[in-house]
Structure formats: structure tokens, C-alpha cells
């Protein structure tokens with residue numbers, strides 16, 4: 001039976017042992033919980049796709065513990081990627097770079113690029129360091145469903161398919177990392193997150209590079225489907241100044257404190273489902289700071305299936 005494990009020395013060792021034998025584990029990061037596999041173990045990498053019911057052409061993010069591990073996975077790294085790594089890591093930023101020849105194609109879905117992130121979470125870092133190898137880790141939920149932000153969410157979603165779940169408490173940020181494609185002359189944000197476009201622009205300025213305008217996704221980042229992050233309840237989205245009649249259905253107001261709203265978003269959506277709500281009204285945050293990431297996840301969660 002799968003256990004939720006405290007992330008003390010014993011717990012970390014048990015997690016690393018499980019990874020060494022090709023199992024997948026749940027572990028906390030500052031964004032959401034990840035489903036981790038040792039990148040040197042092909043069986044474990046394949047396991048991720050089986051456990052998540054994820055199509056194999058949806059590439060994985062590799063989580064590293066230091067700059068040396070980053071350098072070993074990447075090739076032809078442009079100054080923009082170096083600058084972002086230096087300024088934003090450890091942190092909720094995923095950087096896409098050219099993949100070195102040694103990067104397993106299971107991770108990249110056959111692409112010549114790889115997504116890499118150095119998380120700001122002591123438990124994730126301890127696991128990677130003790131394993132001595134980076135781990136591939138998508139969010140620890142079934143494909144297309146709401147990401148987990150507690151160990152209990154991981155267990156509820158994936159159950160015995162994971163060897164164990166390290167419990168780091170609720171994730172501080174609550175939405176997935178910002179993804180920036182740094183293989184382009186003008187880097188581009190593929191997925192908004194808590195590191196904002198203003199912060200990224202600021203870093204890129206230092207190396208004289210422009211950020212491509214807008215936030216894209218669907219073309220180069222498979223996995224960024226129209227519907228994603230989806231609860232069972234239907235969400236109806238409202239702008240802040242819109243007047244609507246909720247008629248007894250719950251209202252999720254994300255406009256007042258978007259950072260707090262992000263922190264509790266996925267737990268809230270799960271709670272609405274558990275309570276059996278068919279319909280939830282959502283007040284959107286304005287397009288500023290965390291507002292972009294929240295609007296992105298909410299519009300995907302609201303898309304018709």
C-alpha cells in the first residue's frame with residue numbers, strides 16, 4: 001500500500017531507494033506536487049506516462065539540484081537561458097533549452113529541446129541530491145485533471161501507482177511554473193506562472209535580449225491543450241466589474257488576492273467536486289502579476305469538454 005511519508009532523513013532515503021528501483025514517487029515542490037522518476041531509468045520514465053495516462057508525445061520537465069546538472073543536460077545554451085537560470089533559480093521557472101545528445105527521447109517526446117527547472121523546495125532538492133541524478137517530474141495528477149497541491153491530493157489521484165508520497169504540506173505557490181522557451185532569438189513564455197513576464201523582461205534586459213510579445217503555448221508546447229486543469233464542475237468565468245446572479249451556486253472570487261487565490265485554487269476546485277457542485281461562478285483577477293497565470297488555468301479549467 002502506498003504511504004504518505006514524512007520528509008525526514010528516513011523518508012528521503014526511502015524515496016531515493018524507490019527511485020533507484022525504478023518506481024515513481026510523489027514529492028512536493030513550491031508550485032505543485034510532482035510525480036518523479038530517475039532520468040537514468042527508462043522503465044521509470046515510461047512508468048510516468050502509464051501512471052498519469054499521459055500521451056507519450058507530451059514532454060516532461062527535468063528537475064535538477066544545481067547548475068552542473070543543468071549544464072550536463074543542455075547544449076548551445078544562449079545567454080538568455082543562463083541569465084534566467086542565474087536570477088530565478090531555485091524557483092518556479094522552467095527553462096527550455098537545446099537538449100544534449102544524452103537526454104532520453106522519452107523525456108523530450110522526441111524533440112531536440114528539453115525543459116529544465118531547479119525547484120525552490122528543500123525536500124525536492126534533498127531527493128535529487130541524494131539520488132545523485134536529476135528526476136523527470138510532471139504534476140502528480142491524471143492527465144488533464146487538476147494538479148495536486150498536497151500529499152493527500154496525490155494519493156487520492158494516483159493511489160498505489162506511486163511507491164510513496166513525501167509530505168511537504170501544502171505547496172506555497174499553488175500553480176505550475178512559468179515556462180520560457182529560451183531556444184529562440186526572442187525567448188517566449190509558453191505558460192504563465194508566478195514569475196511574471198515583467199520579471200523575465202527585467203532579467204533579459206541585462207543581457208540585451210527582448211522577450212517575444214504575448215504568451216503562447218499550443219504550437220510548441222504539447223500538453224497545453226484548450227481544456228486542462230479540469231474539475232468536474234462547470235466553471236462560469238466573470239470579469240471583476242460584471243454583475244451576475246449566482247442563484248445559490250458557489251462563487252470563487254480570485255480578484256481580491258490573486259496570490260492567495262493561486263495558493264488555494266486547486267484545493268478549492270477539488271473541494272467543489274467533492275461537495276458535488278455542478279456549477280461554480282468564478283470572479284477573475286485583473287491581468288497583472290499572478291493574475292495572468294490564474295486566468296490561464298481558469299480559462300482552461302472552464303473550457304468545454
Ligand code: TXA
Nearest residue numbers: 031033034059060113114115138139176177221222223
Ligand atoms: O511547476 C511545475 O512545472 C510542475 C512541478 C511538478 O515542477 N510540473 C509540471 O509539469 O507542471 P507538467 O508535465 O504537468 O507540465 C509540463 C509542461 C507541459 O505542458 C509540456 O508540454 C511542457 O511543459 N514541456 C516540457 N518539455 C517541453 C519542451 N521541450 N518544449 C515545449 N514544452 C515542453
Ligand code: MG
Nearest residue numbers: 138139140147
Ligand atoms: Mg500537469
